[in-house]
Amino acid sequence: MLKKSLAVLCLCLAPVAAQAMPAVGDMVGTNPEEATAALAKAGCTVKEFEAEDGKIEAKCTDAENKLWEVYIDPKSGMVTNVKNED
Numbered sequence: 001m002l003k004k005s006l007a008v009l010c011l012c013l014a015p016v017a018a019q020a021m022p023a024v025g026d027m028v029g030t031n032p033e034e035a036t037a038a039l040a041k042a043g044c045t046v047k048e049f050e051a052e053d054g055k056i057e058a059k060c061t062d063a064e065n066k067l068w069e070v071y072i073d074p075k076s077g078m079v080t081n082v083k084n085e086d
Contacts, residue, residue: 021062022070022079030077044068055080 020043022028028038035058036046044060051057056072071081 021068022082024079024081026079027077028070028072028079030074034077035072039070044070
């Protein structure tokens with residue numbers, strides 16, 4: 001019974017994990033190749049990068065095609081802010 005319950009729980013949580021977005025504090029890297037790969041792994045497909053207010057702004061879309069702006073510290077490669085633009 002316990003194995004069946006765990007299997008059901010895993011199946012229920014799988015869609016939530018698949019739609020995870022980058023979070024503040026995530027390390028994505030300081031160059032476009034690293035950041036693009038890390039953001040894609042987190043469910044965010046990068047469309048372009050821009051410099052904004054001393055940060056790197058990655059414009060990307062999620063699995064539902066919602067537009068997001070992910071701000072990255074250019075020295076540490078850490079996500080500092082995430083905004084939904086829809």
